[in-house]
Amino acid sequence: MQLAFFFIFAGLAVAGALSFLLQRHPINSALSLVVVMLSLAVLYWSLGAEFLAAAQVIVYSGAVMVLFVFVIMLLNAGEELRTRGSKAAYIAGFPGAAAIFCLLTFVFISHKTPLGYAHPGVLNAAAGEGSSNIAQISTLLFRDLLLPFEVTSILILVAILGAVVLARKEQ
Amino acid sequence: MVPISYYLVLAAILFSIGVGSFLIKRNVITIFMSIELMLNAVNLTFVAFAHMWGNLSGQIFVFFVMVVAAAEAAVGLAIIISIFRTRETLSVDQVNLLKL
Numbered sequence: 137m138q139l140a141f142f143f144i145f146a147g148l149a150v151a152g153a154l155s156f157l158l159q160r161h162p163i164n165s166a167l168s169l170v171v172v173m174l175s176l177a178v179l180y181w182s183l184g185a186e187f188l189a190a191a192q193v194i195v196y197s198g199a200v201m202v203l204f205v206f207v208i209m210l211l212n213a214g215e216e217l218r219t220r221g222s223k224a225a226y227i228a229g230f231p232g233a234a235a236i237f238c239l240l241t242f243v244f245i246s247h248k249t250p251l252g253y254a255h256p257g258v259l260n261a262a263a264g265e266g267s268s269n270i271a272q273i274s275t276l277l278f279r280d281l282l283l284p285f286e287v288t289s290i291l292i293l294v295a296i297l298g299a300v301v302l303a304r305k306e307q
Numbered sequence: 308m309v310p311i312s313y314y315l316v317l318a319a320i321l322f323s324i325g326v327g328s329f330l331i332k333r334n335v336i337t338i339f340m341s342i343e344l345m346l347n348a349v350n351l352t353f354v355a356f357a358h359m360w361g362n363l364s365g366q367i368f369v370f371f372v373m374v375v376a377a378a379e380a381a382v383g384l385a386i387i388i389s390i391f392r393t394r395e396t397l398s399v400d401q402v403n404l405l406k407l
Binding site: 138142185210269 | 309310313314317319323324326327328330333336337339340341351354355358359363364366370373375377378380381382384385386387388400
């Protein structure tokens with residue numbers, strides 16, 4: 137049952153990624169990427185990361201992809217022309233990507249037993265019973281990791297300023 | 308009972324598709340989106356390992372990756388808009404001043 141659930145959403149993610157790769161129009165690629173992100177959110181949830189599943193839907197498939205679609209429409213991007221890529225991509229890029237994929241898959245499959253099994257909906261945290269995922273994450277984030285959290289808020293502020301300066305019309 | 312390795316293999320598949328589309332695509336925006344796909348694949352491995360160890364640090368890391376990706380998307384799309392203003396194109400083949 138859980139395996140079937142996993143395979144449905146993993147298949148959906150891979151199909152979305154392949155559709156992203158094969159589509160020519162940027163809007164179609166963006167919508168395929170939304171499918172990938174939503175099915176990844178379901179997989180996060182099945183791994184006991186409820187907060188991240190919600191954040192994935194809201195931040196990634198909500199905010200970031202809306203920004204992408206907005207820019208695609210703003211710049212009126214049409215179908216892309218498929219030209220030959222650079223020679224380095226064909227000599228080093230694709231064999232390198234295939235080698236990374238084969239190596240990772242081999243390692244993961246050969247270490248299937250020591251890696252263990254997923255228990256959907258339950259994270260075996262040492263924090264004890266009764267505390268939810270969000271409570272544990274907020275304890276970590278607002279008590280132990282408060283400084284990095286505040287630094288990211290400054291990062292976001294700088295990113296906003298940078299985006300405004302870069303996208304502003306020249307006087 | 309789903310083996311953790313299946314999640315990791317799925318992440319490897321998504322990452323490789325991201326690398327492949329990064330190399331194939333000729334439009335700046337879709338190249339940028341394939342970077343997002345690779346970030347998502349790595350996030351999946353973080354969540355899977357966090358589940359495996361019963362430790363929340365991996366999930367916290369994914370949270371910070373999401374924040375940085377959002378900031379990166381904002382700045383990157385602003386750069387793409389200003390490239391389009393000056394060069395009037397989105398094709399990476401025609402933005403090649405630094406190419407050998």
